[in-house]
Amino acid sequence: MTNFINNFGIILYATLIYTTPLLYAALGSCFSEVSGVVNIGIEGMMTAGAFTGTVVAYFTGNPWIGFLCGGLAGAFFGMLHAIATVNLGADQTIAGTAINMLGPGIVIMIAKVMFNSTDTIPLEASMKIPRLFRGVFDTATVFGRFMDNVFANYASTYLVFLAVLIVWFVFYKTRFGLRLRACGEHPQACETLGINVLRMRFLCVCISGFLAGLGGACVTMAISTQFRPISIVGQGFIAIAAVIFGKFRPQGALLGCLLFGFCSGLKVVLGGSSGVNMQLISMIPYVVTVIVLILFVGKSRVPSANGKPFVKSK
């Protein structure tokens, strides 16, 4: 029983720790895709956020300024993507690929100039995103340890769940959200109703970058304490997959990220205790995702106008 509670606690811990950065990025991806702009540059925006977050936190000593600046760095790359795709009507996939190359490229160059190294200087405890409810639970008892593993989590984790709620509300309960969704479904109709489609999309792609940047900052400011070129390796693409999995809805993306996080937790618990080959265990998150996609999710409906540049009618 003790073992079960311990393992369960660890799986939940892993679910949360893996989910947090993915979910920020996935919410970002939702904004962009739903407004009608394909954004595969999430990975590059995360890298920019991951680097900027640690650097700013290191120099200001304040994790929250760092976290915010991580988001802004992501938003900057989001803006580049928006200028290329929304204003200039470039191919969205190619522009996103360019962002994925540009983000890490610029970041590593700046790191080399600033630190004479590709890694940043490790953050001290006070510069990191704090853990809430630390020391509240008595870790000497099994139950206390369980509670500590699950709830004494980074503030960024609590924030991301709040963010899901906010994004859901914005999407489905506000006028802004309705317009945003309409821009991705039928931009011409929006235009005839006097909605500025280009401005809407521009804004959404910037928000998308901002959220992705926050996601990147979680990796380097919470889970570890420094940026390394390998800090962001594929999380951005998994986030995009989670959005498709979740049928382009924030609540769906939440489930997608949680599923992936849960399977990653399972991987650690199984890999640590059973004799099963680790190569096989490492496949669990991916195999489960594919199976769930096939069996339960059904066809994901892409916003009709997604990926199509909008040209203002003359």
Add this chain to the structure above:
Amino acid sequence: MKKILALVLALCMVFALAACGSSSSSSSSSAPAAAAKTKIGMVTDVGGVNDKSFNQTSWEGLQALAAEDSSFEVNYLESKTDADYQTNINTFIDEGYDLVICVGYMLADATREAAEANPEQKFAIIDDSSIDLPNVACLMFAQEQASYLVGLVAGSVTESKTVGYVQGMVSDAMNLFGIGYITGVLEACPDATVLQYNANSFGDSAGGSTAAKDMITKGADVIYHAAGGTGMGVIEACNEEGIWAIGVDTDQSILAPDHVITSAMKRVDVASQDISKAVKDGTFAAGVHMYDLSNGGVDLAPTRDHIPADVLETVEAAKAAIIAGEKSVPTSTADCPAFTLG
């Protein structure tokens, strides 16, 4: 408009590539001198010269050597992809370098080909022992010995008699870390439990954090990692939970000064300096050069403030016994049944 955009995007991509792949330009130290210089060229693997690991350590060793003895001229070329190895090696050969140091087993094939094609050229390769040619020196490290010493530390300081170990990948070379560590732990504390986890990745810090949390939940109070970037998560989880972490390859106490008790160091800098000096003195010898405790090739990290004095004595005694040949650390999984990852 489209054309301008295409141009901008193309520039972006060129810029990005240039940023990733900048310093192929090499930096050379020491002023020109009249006397013939011993020219040492180092080719990195794709990790690059700032990898906080063997490329960087090796280059720092060479720089220190050149600073100390002006008859050395040292230079490096960074490899961005596997395709660069051959080109970089050939660049040094063409420029008449006395020794080409290839950092990492990934360069083994390129080194072998170049060495066969240029039998007069001297080569050294780090972390590979597969090349048996009269002009190639293979610099190998006894990782199990350093791991054994940190294992002794872990076994001595654990109060819960439970310690953890996270490995980045299962392979013969990586397993040496675990075998040495576990041997050390069990020698210092025979009834200790060693929790083991193979992350199967060198870049999964969330996985490292989770594995460490798992071990801490199960009672571990010291965790050693040999898992690169995954280990960053391990060290940070230990730091937050207030237990001891043990670093690897370099002195990792900078990552968590209060909770990294020690690190198992691999002195790639010493090895590259030695082989460079041998070339200068004309004593270059091909074949495998084993760097172990006896020649300072592996050791505990210099930061030792957290290790209790009596434990440090035990470790020093064990080190002396290994150097004197009175004791040996097992290198195969068969000799260390407690190691379960292999």
